[in-house]
Amino acid sequence: MGKTMSTNNNKTAGESGFQFEYDPAPESTDMVNIKKQNKLFINGKWMAGKSGKFFDTINPANGEKLAELTEANTEDVDRAVKAARKAFNGAWSELSPKQRGRYIYRIARIIQERSRELAVLETMDNGKPIKESRDFDIPQVAAHFFYYAGWADKLDYLFNGKSVSPIGVAGQIIPWNFPLLMAAWKIAPALAAGNCVVLKPAETTSLTALLLGEIIEEAGLPPGTVNIITGAGATGAALVNHPDVDKIAFTGSTEVGKIIARSTVNSAKKLTLELGGKSAHIVYEDAALDQAVESVVSGIYFNQGHVCCAGSRLLVEESIADLFVHKLKRRMASLRVGDPLDKNTDIGAINSPGELEKIKGLIADAIADGIEYFEPESTVLPQKGYYIKPSFFNNVASSATICRREIFGPVLAIQTFRTPEEAIRKANDTPYGLAAGIWSEKGSKIHSTAQALKAGVIWANTYNKFDPASPFGGYNESGWGREGGRHGLLSYVEVK
Amino acid sequence: MAGLNGTNTHVAKTIKLYIGGAFPRTESGRSFPVYTAESKKLYAHLCRASRKDARNAVAAAKSAINGWSSRSAYNRGQILYRMAEMLEGKRSEFVDTFVETLGYSQDEADNAVDEGIDAFVYYAGFADKYQQVIGAVNPVSGPHHNFTTPEPVGVVAMLGSDKFHFGQLISRIASIVCSGNTLVLLLAEKGAAILAPLAEVFATSDLPGGVINLLTGFLDELYIHMASHMEVDSICCEFTEGEITAKVKEEAVHNLKRVVVTPRIEPGLQSVLDFVELKTVWHPVGF
Known part of the structure; x- marks a missing residue:
């Protein structure tokens, strides 16, 4: 189909025969000041870890070391949990709901003020394109804090006919794909509901979470209300297993989610899980095809495909499959892969060599x-x-395997179907149930398909849209509970 | 057969399982005796359901889910209300069973039936209302219509020890099916005699076969298999021991079943919420 593609490296020939050349447009890193060694944020202070051990965090765009992070051990976790408990039993709970809300509003405002710095640092630490950290991640982070700040003094309206109370100390473990945004998804509703927090960011992407610690310090929250500790799986396990943690919120792989679920069966800890997905993107023959191509491309290649709700399975109606695949190839040839700090980059760096090897292995x-x-x-x-x-x-x-396993990279699996029933059957043929996309110009078909899909988020004639007011979370093995909106707050309260 | 200690001319009822709208005996051919609370005489031989019976019941519940969840909420409400009518009509049989097998006083038995009727009526009325109470239209930034609606979680398994409280048991059953879920309920040991009149309530309420399936037998023998079954989406422990509850939670992790464990609860919205998933749909707004 089409012309034979150019195999030379001059970046000028896509399948369509023409592609613009772009000069480099790198974002400056002047705003960012990375400490060589980073401490733990416990009880409102920056503390050295008890083990004295550090580990490196690298810039995946060039493999160079950015900084050293403290490896928090069991003792550090215990200090953080104790600080959170003390704040929960004292200063944070003694504030009026209105005052708690004011602090969360402050966090939102400082994030907006320091947005450039946060965006550049996120891109350096994670490898995602600057246009995504600048235009998506950081604005959503600020919006999340702003949205939940307003709930703090309106909790009486949260659950019809019942009053609610905070749960206590929440241990929160987040992934590396949207580092600061996942921190916001976890911390903002927890604080609004009156809980205190111990957050453990992913070991490869902790720098923006630590900067958030600075912002929380600037906002003047009572010491211990939010504690941020760095480390890998062992640190996370120590947090999950700490007896004085009342609630665990985890975002990450289904595999680790199941380990956490098993380790809490003998405790009274509450648990919410946002896990993996293998989401289907259904394109009917009556879809607006060019828009659908854009949506399929952003659905799977956004953030290098490191998205739990990535549209990693394309289900395209057989009658348009050849045409659609042709359009898809042409569009893919114009995607620019490269320096994440370059403002023209569409696809940045894979977050770590381990992830890159895993993706390459599945492709091979x-x-x-x-x-x-x-x-x-x-x-x-x-x-x-x-x-x-x-x-x-x-x-x-x-x-x-590539149709069943979550790859968590920029790899799409394409299947065809002949009837809506077949599309729905194939879409639901997965243990996951996080998200799905539907493309059709016919309203009744959109609604009937949306009703039949077993997924927590359905994007109809769009994909990968997020908002603090919109609940997010999956069916089946994609997890337990929702984040975002009024429903997301229910995960952080006890209903009396 | 139930009530064997009656007179010779009394025709006692054979108590069987209730699966897929039919009344089969256990495929295992096994039974266990239940004795009257007072005189310790044989009351009936109940079916001792096997793993295969449990699997059959899950299969029946699975095949009923699409039909039941796509019924209109109004229709599901009417069927639940019909259950209240049927329970009222069988009041004396329920009262006799409570008195004979569980040793309730006449008043206690009457109260239990009242609570059961109340629960059916309560959730009959919730079937077409909880969606508005817990659903939402979300004010997202940008030109999108965005709404969140509750949907049934799917096939629910429920483990009931013989320490069950009838009003709560009916509350749970009614709250589970009112939102379109289907159910496999294991009633354990001597509490299980109540299954006979209960199955007849469901069988005569225009409830499609397979929506509610009832098993009698031993909790110890079956709970692991129900908790680990990959086509069960949610599991509810009613008055089970802590050790069993912990094991259920552990087995449930295989497919991340939603596990619902609650102490005594009053009928209310929470019981419906325990068995729904929230689905959020986005659509652009524009010309």
Whole structure:
């Protein structure tokens, strides 16, 4: 289909035959001041870890070390939980709901004021394109704090006919794909409901969470209300297993989510989980095709595909499949993979060498199985750093690993269908149930499909939209509970 | 057969399981005796349901889910109300069973039936209201219509020890099916004699077969299999021991079943919320 693609590296030839050349447009890093060694934020102070151990955090765009982070051990976790308990039994709970709200509003405002710094730091630590951290992550972070700040003095309206109270100390463990945004999703509703928090960011992306600690300090919250500790799985496990934690909120893989669920069965801890997905993007033959192509592209390649709700399975109606795949190839050839700090970059760096190897392994296995593979030949990857081309597999069987397992990278699996029933059956044929997309110009078809899909978030004629007011979370093995909106607050209260 | 200690001319009822709208005996051919509370005479041989019976019941519940959840909420409410009517009509049989097998006084038995009737009527009225109470239209930034609606979680398994409280048991059953879920309920040991009249309430209320399935037998023998079954979406422990509850939670992790464990609760919104998923739909607004 179309012309043979150019195999030279001059970045000028896509499948469509023409592509603009772009000069580099790197964002400045002047705003960012990274400490060489970072401490833990416990009880309102920056404290050294008890173990004296540190680990490196790197910039995935070039593999260079950014800073050293403290490895918090069991003792540090205990100090953080004790500080949170003390704040919960004292200063934070003694504030009026109105005053608690004021503090959360302050956090939102300081985030807006320091947005450039936060965006650049997020991109350096995570590898996501600056246009995404600048235009999506950080504005959403501020919006989340702003939204939940207003709930703090309106909790009487949260649950019809009942009063609510905070749960206590929440241990929160978050992933590396949207580092600061996930911190906001966790901290903002917890504080609004009157809880105190111990947050553990992911070990590869802790820098913006630590900067949030500074912002919380600037906002003047009572010491211990929010504690931020760095470390890897062992630190997270110590937090999950701490006897004085009342609630665990985890975002991450289904595999780790199940380990956490098992480790809390003998306790009274409350648990919410936002886990993996293998979300289907259904395109009917009566869809607005060019818009649908854009949506499928952003659905899977946004944030390098490191999105739990990524539209990683495309279900396209058989009658338009060839045309759609042709359009998709052409669009993919114009995606720019490269320096995340470059304002023109569409796809940045994969967050860590381990993740990159995992994605490459799954791709190699599927190619070895003889599944039809495509990646745009004209895409040029930088020499240094962890990068991969956007790709898809076509005519994938439902039983194939790439159709069942969450890849968490820029890899799409394409299947076809002939009837709405078949589309729905295939879409629901997964243990997950996080999200789904539907493209059709027919309203009744959109609604009937949306009703039949077993997923917590349905994007109809759009994809990957998020808002603090909109509940997010999955069915089945995609997790327990919702985050966002009024429903997200229910995870942080006891109903009396 | 129930009431064997009656006179010779009394025709006693054979108590069987209730699966997929039919009344099969256990495929295992096993039974266990239940004795009257007072005289310790044989009351009936109840079916000792097997793992295969439990799997059959889950299969029946699974195949009923699409039909039941796509009934109109009004229709589900009417069917629940019909259950209240049927329970009222069988009051004396329920009272006799409570008195004979559980040793309730006449008043206690009458109160239990009253509470059961109240629960059916209460949730009959909730079937077409909880959506408005807990759903939402969300004010997102940007040109999108965004709304959140509750949906049934799917197939619910419920484990009831013989320490059950009838009003709460009916509350749970009614709150589970009012939102479109289907149910497999295991009633354990001597408490299970109540299954006979209860199954007849469901069988005569225009409830589609498979929506509610009732098993009698031993909790110890079956709970692990119900908690680990991959087609059960949620599991509810009613008055089970702490050790069993912890094991249920652990087995439930296989497919991340929603586990609902509550002490005594009053009928209310929370009981409906325990068995729904929230779905949020986005659609652009524009020309």
